Amino acid sequence: MGSSSKEFFRQEPPILDSKFLDWKFLEWKKSIAGQRGKQAVIALVLVLLVALTAWRCNVDVQSFITGINKGFPLVGMFFPPEWSGMADMLQPLGVTTVMAMAATILGMCLSLPCALAASSNIAPPVVRQVMRAFIALERGLPEIVQMLLLIAIFGLGAVPGLVALSFSSIGMLAKLLADAIEEIEPQMLEAVAGTGATRSQVIRYAVIPQILPALFANGLFRFEFNVRAGVILGAIGAGGIGYVMMTAMNSMDYQKACMATLLTLTLVFFSERISDFCRTRILDGGTPR
Amino acid sequence: MLHVSNIVVQLPNGKRLVDQVNFTVGRGEFVGILGSSGAGKSMTLRCIVGLTRPNEGEISITGCNGKTYRTTNVKAQELRRARRHIGFIFQGSNLVKRLTVLENVMLGRLGHISPVRSWLLGFKDAEAREAMVALDRVKMAHCAARMAGSLSGGEMQRVAIARAIHQRPLIYLADEPISSVDPRNADAIMSILQPLSHETPVIGAFHQPAAVAKYCTRAIGIRTGKIVYDGPAQIAPRQLEYIYGESDGDSASLVWESDAQPPLFNSGVEAVLHEGVTV
Amino acid sequence: MNIEVPAGALPSRKFRMTILYLAATAAAICLLFTYLDMSPSSFVVDFRFIVDLVQQMFPPNIALFWTKKTIFLSLIDTLSMAFLGTVCGGGIALFLAFFAATNTTPHPLVRLAVRTLLAMERSIPQLIVILVLLITVGIGPFAGVLTLVIGSVGMYSKFFADSIEQADKNTMESVESLGSTRLQTIRYAVLPQVMPSFVANLFYAFDYNLRAAIPLGVFGGGGIGFELAFANGLLHYKDVLAYTILIVVMITAMERISDWVRRSIITQPQLITK
Numbered sequence: 062m063g064s065s066s067k068e069f070f071r072q073e074p075p076i077l078d079s080k081f082l083d084w085k086f087l088e089w090k091k092s093i094a095g096q097r098g099k100q101a102v103i104a105l106v107l108v109l110l111v112a113l114t115a116w117r118c119n120v121d122v123q124s125f126i127t128g129i130n131k132g133f134p135l136v137g138m139f140f141p142p143e144w145s146g147m148a149d150m151l152q153p154l155g156v157t158t159v160m161a162m163a164a165t166i167l168g169m170c171l172s173l174p175c176a177l178a179a180s181s182n183i184a185p186p187v188v189r190q191v192m193r194a195f196i197a198l199e200r201g202l203p204e205i206v207q208m209l210l211l212i213a214i215f216g217l218g219a220v221p222g223l224v225a226l227s228f229s230s231i232g233m234l235a236k237l238l239a240d241a242i243e244e245i246e247p248q249m250l251e252a253v254a255g256t257g258a259t260r261s262q263v264i265r266y267a268v269i270p271q272i273l274p275a276l277f278a279n280g281l282f283r284f285e286f287n288v289r290a291g292v293i294l295g296a297i298g299a300g301g302i303g304y305v306m307m308t309a310m311n312s313m314d315y316q317k318a319c320m321a322t323l324l325t326l327t328l329v330f331f332s333e334r335i336s337d338f339c340r341t342r343i344l345d346g347g348t349p350r
Numbered sequence: 351m352l353h354v355s356n357i358v359v360q361l362p363n364g365k366r367l368v369d370q371v372n373f374t375v376g377r378g379e380f381v382g383i384l385g386s387s388g389a390g391k392s393m394t395l396r397c398i399v400g401l402t403r404p405n406e407g408e409i410s411i412t413g414c415n416g417k418t419y420r421t422t423n424v425k426a427q428e429l430r431r432a433r434r435h436i437g438f439i440f441q442g443s444n445l446v447k448r449l450t451v452l453e454n455v456m457l458g459r460l461g462h463i464s465p466v467r468s469w470l471l472g473f474k475d476a477e478a479r480e481a482m483v484a485l486d487r488v489k490m491a492h493c494a495a496r497m498a499g500s501l502s503g504g505e506m507q508r509v510a511i512a513r514a515i516h517q518r519p520l521i522y523l524a525d526e527p528i529s530s531v532d533p534r535n536a537d538a539i540m541s542i543l544q545p546l547s548h549e550t551p552v553i554g555a556f557h558q559p560a561a562v563a564k565y566c567t568r569a570i571g572i573r574t575g576k577i578v579y580d581g582p583a584q585i586a587p588r589q590l591e592y593i594y595g596e597s598d599g600d601s602a603s604l605v606w607e608s609d610a611q612p613p614l615f616n617s618g619v620e621a622v623l624h625e626g627v628t629v
Numbered sequence: 630m631n632i633e634v635p636a637g638a639l640p641s642r643k644f645r646m647t648i649l650y651l652a653a654t655a656a657a658i659c660l661l662f663t664y665l666d667m668s669p670s671s672f673v674v675d676f677r678f679i680v681d682l683v684q685q686m687f688p689p690n691i692a693l694f695w696t697k698k699t700i701f702l703s704l705i706d707t708l709s710m711a712f713l714g715t716v717c718g719g720g721i722a723l724f725l726a727f728f729a730a731t732n733t734t735p736h737p738l739v740r741l742a743v744r745t746l747l748a749m750e751r752s753i754p755q756l757i758v759i760l761v762l763l764i765t766v767g768i769g770p771f772a773g774v775l776t777l778v779i780g781s782v783g784m785y786s787k788f789f790a791d792s793i794e795q796a797d798k799n800t801m802e803s804v805e806s807l808g809s810t811r812l813q814t815i816r817y818a819v820l821p822q823v824m825p826s827f828v829a830n831l832f833y834a835f836d837y838n839l840r841a842a843i844p845l846g847v848f849g850g851g852g853i854g855f856e857l858a859f860a861n862g863l864l865h866y867k868d869v870l871a872y873t874i875l876i877v878v879m880i881t882a883m884e885r886i887s888d889w890v891r892r893s894i895i896t897q898p899q900l901i902t903k
Contacts, residue, residue: 111716114709117702118770118851128766135765152665159661166658200884201877205844205854209861209869214678219665252444252510255399256517257433257461262468266457270448292754293844303756310760322757329752452638473640482632495635 139319157301161287168230176238199232222299281336357407369575380547382562385572391555434461437514439524443506447499455481458516484516504535524554689870707852711839718781726789751783773850832887
């Protein structure tokens with residue numbers, strides 16, 4: 062500490078002597094130096110990782126610049142969008158929407174029993190472990206991989222897409238719900254059990270009402286995600302607007318692709334708005350029942 | 351009639367939380383259990399309803415038709431049957447916050463409903479009307495359609511009492527029903543519980559000797575798991591001191607001895623504090 | 630008995646309403662299915678197909694892990710794509726977030742413009758972005774990285790802006806009262822507050838991008854997704870299963886690791902202030 066601060070303490074009756082202050086100051090300096098060192102190490106590791114990954118991913122300023130130079134004319138070819146194609150695209154758009162919607166509802170319905178079986182305060186430990194492993198598997202399996210395998214079973218069409226999306230919805234929702242169930246206060250369950258209710262009645266009247274808002278809120282979030290994922294799955298065989306986009310791009314019909322993009326953009330935009338709106342209403346203590 | 355005979359709750363390390371507790375509660379009684387925190391009041395009540403299994407002893411409840419229900423040494427199904435007849439009011443009320451108040455009251459009858467019906471159909475209108483009557487008794491009928499989570503602490507406690515009333519039990523147990531509410535609500539709750547005791551015995555654990563003296567017909571004092579007082583609700587100050595362990599060999603020092611920690615207030619602590627300031 | 634049950638709380642009425650909602654939802658789904666020519670009968674699959682597929686898949690070609698050296702390189706490619714996409718996207722998102730948050734934006738109109746643009750940008754389907762980028766910068770992980778950057782910017786600048794808006798106002802005011810400029814206020818009052826949630830969100834973004842990198846690979850973005858799609862195209866299902874196992878292990882492991890790191894980072898500041 063500088064001399065000015067020592068002066069300050071001399072004017073007043075001394076509360077703390079300077080030795081103690083110096084010691085405290087050194088301690089502070091040491092902790093700051095430690096923090097700085099840690100930050101430097103983290104920064105160094107980050108820079109190294111970025112360099113390494115950039116090299117692996119062939120990041121190249123040259124190709125980026127040529128990409129931009131090539132990109133603008135290409136994007137220019139997208140306009141004007143082919144408005145006349147809109148009428149034909151509404152059906153595929155509907156397929157994507159319904160696929161996402163049905164997958165969300167199916168996922169919500171199935172994730173409830175999975176979540177109950179995966180929570181420590183409801184299910185026996187063995188069942189819980191098995192269910193948690195199943196959920197982890199679901200979460201680790203990207204929907205596109207599931208889709209590729211399901212196409213081999215169901216053939217092309219919306220059905221494999223629907224199944225793939227609902228499976229991965231179960232993975233996400235069941236994990237979030239199981240965590241929500243495990244957070245329920247045990248006293249509340251005890252209070253319902255204290256009236257002589259069976260375990261299934263406790264689940265029906267104490268657990269389910271408590272997690273229903275979380276189920277709906279996360280389900281809406283998942284719907285938004287499913288719309289986005291449904292477009293991608295469409296391109297590899299689930300049909301819908303993604304397929305239209307893919308074929309239009311492959312046949313270099315850029316104006317048609319632009320129309321499909323605009324429609325998808327609108328769909329995603331509004332699904333986000335609607336799910337945001339409903340979510341705030343549910344979480345604001347609205348009546349979810 | 352509630353018979354509690356010789357119940358013992360023991361921790362794995364041999365420490366007894368409830369030690370040989372014996373009492374009988376009959377018609378028309380409003381029993382207040384007093385004792386300092388951790389003396390074993392709540393544990394005794396939890397044993398009666400079977401949420402904690404005592405290591406020894408027996409608890410039985412006899413209805414007016416002579417039928418006897420046990421909550422000790424019984425199978426899960428029999429325990430559930432016994433619990434239907436015990437109205438338990440928890441300290442924090444423990445309502446299901448995302449259900450309406452009326453539904454929370456109706457939960458009291460879950461023990462009488464088959465699980466299949468509760469999953470498929472839910473409650474009946476007649477049950478809802480009965481629940482309204484119970485709600486009216488605690489003066490909460492105007493809140494019936496509200497979410498339980500939006501109520502205040504005192505209101506929740508009243509709804510919890512309504513849930514117990516709707517159970518039509520043979521005995522009410524109240525675990526510190528007024529410890530987490532303000533004095534006015536506490537008064538209201540006590541004056542709800544008192545008339546209940548004319549029909550059905552009420553046992554409550556309390557921290558307020560004044561409230562016990564005002565409303566109860568009988569008091570039981572528990573100290574470190576043992577009953578040290580059983581008699582009229584108006585307790586002499588000397589006896590009260592003994593229950594709360596302020597006279598000879600106070601309970602606080604007992605606790606410190608067992609945990610090998612120094613007592614909180616002695617001159618040594620002050621000296622240390624003083625040194626810390628003047629370094 | 631003159632106390633009436635409120636009409637909305639009557640159990641029979643509630644029951645009827647629940648049934649009505651469920652029936653309406655089911656009917657709507659069924660109607661939409663038939664209207665969109667997605668016949669539910671296609672759900673009924675010949676069980677033979679499943680048995681066939683399983684037979685073709687088992688045992689997985691685990692030997693691939695040591696016979697094919699490039700498999701781990703492509704795994705690293707996928708991880709690199711996700712990492713680079715997260716770092717670049719997160720950086721740009723943080724920068725834009727200050728313009729999109731009410732308490733740090735230079736002007737409300739700027740906020741509105743940035744927010745609208747971000748909402749539009751977020752809605753652009755990833756599919757069209759990767760398809761366009763494959764044409765312009767060529768097939769390979771670079772196109773995948775750029776797609777992930779674009780996706781992350783849209784998604785996370787909104788999250789960051791929201792967390793900046795939740796920053797404690799009093800702290801900002803107290804720093805401002807010392808005569809600091811706007812940039813200084815952001816540096817000393819806002820940034821320390823939002824940093825933990827920012828870092829935590831970046832780890833989520835990495836998890837998300839790792840999952841997103843696999844479909845991008847399928848379309849030509851390189852990495853393990855590309856290998857998987859290639860094997861699938863050749864109907865080498867034993868290889869496909871081996872790749873699938875690899876992907877599941879990678880994603881699960883990364884999720885665990887990022888969970889662990891996130892938790893240790895978030896609890897750290899509390900230890901320091903002690």
